Amino acid sequence: MAGQWTRSAAGAALAVVVAVAAAGCSDDSGKASGGASKAASAAASAASSLASKGADALASASAQAREKLDAFKDGVKAKDDVTLGSPTTGSDDRATVEVTAKNTADSAKSFAVQVNFTDPSGNLLDVVVVTVDNVAAGASGEATARSNRKLTGDVRAEVGSALRH
Structure with a gap:
């Protein structure tokens, strides 16, 4: 990319x-x-x-x-259990997006989610990992992913990968 x-x-x-x-x-x-x-x-x-x-x-x-x-040892792929909101850009020109992880396991789990910020053509602009900790069984947890760099223009966000632990 x-x-x-x-x-x-x-x-x-x-x-x-x-x-x-x-x-x-x-x-x-x-x-x-x-x-x-x-x-x-x-x-x-x-x-x-x-x-x-x-x-x-x-x-x-x-x-x-x-x-x-x-570093997220023994993680189970959970990309299908993660959704992203619409990215916004703040006054500091950093993009943020809400991350929601649904725990389909029988016990509390944490998630590590890689968020890829892209332009409309799909070119990768930035990559961040956010954790959603201690999500109860059957519940959803939220976190906010924030870009490392200033991003301007039409910024998109997609789940690169997600692990449940």
Whole structure:
């Protein structure tokens, strides 16, 4: 999934480079002037750096989520027992979404839920893990998942995985 985001960022960087080069002045030979070439190079470098930092942050969030789920020993897959509300973005530009876990077991259980924040195209923007502790048998418990990073625009949320313990 991080590869999708990186490809999208690389595509955006290429579009910036093409736009800058096309807008640049040319000399009588039809070659881009030095100023346009330097601007295109700087734009490509900045976009590449941004894509790299974003991909690194996403990879780090994904690794942290995996560690949290791995720490949930003897967990039983429970993705079908978890629902999400509609994500909202607060004044701090962090996305939040309500997580509801229904305990179908015969005793109290806790849940670890991986929430994937995505854009409308399904590109992964952030990953968090939230726990819903001590849900009574046959009852539902709630928690709020909050993005690690600032997310703007149309943010979606989906259950990546869920474990009951």
